[in-house]
Amino acid sequence: MPKIRNFFMALAPGIVTAAIVFGPSKITITSKMGAMYSYSLLWLVVVAIFFMIIYANMASRIGLATDDSLLVTIRKHYGRWAAGLIGFGIFLVATSFQAGNSIGVGLSIAEATGTPMAPWIILFNTIGIALLFFRDFYKVLERLMIAIVVLMLFAFITTTFLAKPSVSGMVSGLAPKVPEGSLGLLIAFFASCFSVVGAFYQTYLIQARKKVSPTLNISTSRGTGGMIILGLMCVVVITCAAAVLHENNIAVNKASDMAKALEPLFGSAASYLFLIGLFGASFSSLIGNATIGGTLLSDGLGYSSSLDSKVVKSLIAAVMVIGSIIAIGYEKPPLEMIVLAQSVTIFLVPFIAIVMYLLSNNRKLMGQYTNSPFVRMAGLIGLIVLVVLAVYNFKELFLK
Secondary structure (H helix, E strand, O other): OHHHHHHHHHHHHHHHHHHHHOOHHHHHHHHHHHHHHOOOOHHHHHHHHHHHHHHHHHHHHHHHHOOOOHHHHHHHHHOHHHHHHHHHHHHHHHHHHHHHHHHHHHHHHHHHHOOOOHHHHHHHHHHHHHHOOOOOHHHHHHHHHHHHHHHHHHHHHHHHHHHOOOHHHHHHOOOOOOOOOOHHHHHHHHHHHOOHHHHHHHHHHHHHHHHHOOOOOHHHOOOHHHHHHHHHHHHHHHHHHHHHHHOOOOOOOOOOHHHHHHHHHHHHHHHHHHHHHHHHHHHHHHHHHHHHHHHHHHHHOOOOOOOOOHHHHHHHHHHHHHHHHHHHHHOOOOHHHHHHHHHHHHHOHHHHHHHHHHHHOOHHHHHHHOOOHHHHHHHHHHHHHHHHHHHHHHHHHHOO
């Protein structure tokens, strides 16, 4: 029993990272991938999750090898400007996506109850802020995330089972291909699923877990299990969208379209299952995304990174408040804005990835936790892919 308990305790940071990464924008993007291109982009999930596992592995190694937080380590090696730039950049990204998370929470409850979104947005952001005042915030966050991931998996897998997807179509979708017109969506998904920011924050989760379980080691804390769960959730949503939306030629213009598409086929029960999943994805990201933005800005500016710090709590609350104000003010941003927001993050990601890569290969800093040759090579390939996509995306957005 102790071994089983230790296994799940070690798995927890990876599950928390998966819950943070899988938000309402991921649901809309993966739904659109399945609705527009059927099963043909399933291979992309495998590639993105592979690189996510590599960088989560690097993050775990850094968290185990160092006692300083990652941004403090960056400040010591590359200067205050680098730490401050990364912290502020992540705060801006977190704030921009918080509006989508708030809309996802409000929309899921509003659709299920036939009520306006705004009161639900206010209520669940208030609940999120209230969680900051629990004494052991990390433990509360961790347990909440794990419970929501289980909820999401149940809702999406049940819905997919009802949809009866094509097994042969899923198998053929694992062969790499880029359908015409899909490159923008491909970049948006890759930027969001291969979440270097999520991996970056995992170092903080590992260090928090290390205080509770000093026996943590790299073999039990890579975060691989959580990343596989993230990949499974993406595959399930793409598969469900392909089986229902693509087969019935239904376009996805907003996050709730998939739930509406399921109603005539399976009745309100299936629609409610999807809305439960949407709520779980949105609320987990609402909490986790705000936590990342507030914690890393505080740390980047030279303040504490502890979740018990008043500065950290204030900045986390600020992300929630700003995000909810934007969500209520604009209510339903089109899917294209969500996709664009995801793809724009790829401009910040290469800089963060380079810093993580250099630190995790620093033998003096890392000692026995220095990257293995395989992780070093795979990490370099992932870094090159990120840079190439960032250059291409810049060209498409600003030079056309």
